Amino acid sequence: MSWTEERVEVLKKLWAEGHSASQIAKQLGGVTRNAVIGKVHRLGLSGRATPSRPVKRPPRLARPKPRLSPDGSVPAPIKSPEETRIRRSEQHAIASALQPAPVADGEAATILTLRDSMCKWPIGDPADPKFAFCGRKSDCGPYCAEHAKVAFQPQRKRDRKNASDSEPRRIAG
DNA sequence: CCCTGATTCGC
DNA sequence: GCGAATCAGG
Numbered sequence: 001m002s003w004t005e006e007r008v009e010v011l012k013k014l015w016a017e018g019h020s021a022s023q024i025a026k027q028l029g030g031v032t033r034n035a036v037i038g039k040v041h042r043l044g045l046s047g048r049a050t051p052s053r054p055v056k057r058p059p060r061l062a063r064p065k066p067r068l069s070p071d072g073s074v075p076a077p078i079k080s081p082e083e084t085r086i087r088r089s090e091q092h093a094i095a096s097a098l099q100p101a102p103v104a105d106g107e108a109a110t111i112l113t114l115r116d117s118m119c120k121w122p123i124g125d126p127a128d129p130k131f132a133f134c135g136r137k138s139d140c141g142p143y144c145a146e147h148a149k150v151a152f153q154p155q156r157k158r159d160r161k162n163a164s165d166s167e168p169r170r171i172a173g
Numbered sequence: 174c175c176c177t178g179a180t181t182c183g184c
Numbered sequence: 185g186c187g188a189a190t191c192a193g194g
Contacts, residue, residue: 003186020177031187037178038187046179 001030003039015040015048109135119144121151 001007007028014024021040022033040046109118110132119134120142136144143151 022176033178034189035187037180038185041179042185 001028008039008043011036011039012043012045015045018048109133119147121147 003011010028011024014027015021015036019027020033021036025031025033025036028036109115117138119136119138121134121144122131123134124131134144134147136146138144138148141148141152
């Protein structure tokens with residue numbers, strides 16, 4: 001699809017109405033939100049009502065795009081400073097690898113040290129400053145293996161009152 | 174993870 | 185001029 005006058009009109013209209021680029025793209029059809037954004041910029045109507053845009057990022061340098069060379073061969077494996085730079089997602093991965101668990105097994109994690117893949121079983125009173133989480137490794141769920149058992153335990157007969165205190169409670173202490 | 178707009182640059 | 189890739193942020 002191309003940017004016919006009609007389509008540009010629709011674009012302008014929807015953009016002015018506050019629709020997002022992806023919504024506009026979906027309505028127009030045949031274009032991606034990137035195409036819409038690109039067109040919006042080219043039309044010079046980029047910043048509509050954008051009060052919350054004190055987001056001035058430092059100028060982004062040339063795109064370190066690892067694309068194919070014009071001749072189709074693989075570009076020289078030279079690493080530009082940009083490529084050497086650690087990407088955000090990689091930082092996340094590295095951080096995870098570096099500190100699989102900031103706390104030893106069995107130790108509690110605070111809200112600050114609680115990471116993904118850590119048991120989020122609450123320990124203590126949430127209102128208590130010492131409130132913490134289990135923090136052990138949680139493989140495929142929010143809890144470690146042990147807590148997962150009790151967390152996802154099918155609802156059993158509720159003994160009236162405090163018949164069984166041996167059963168773990170969500171909120172201890 | 175989902176999403177948003179912004180920017181760059183090969184085409 | 186176009187828009188994918190990428191970015192920065194919510």
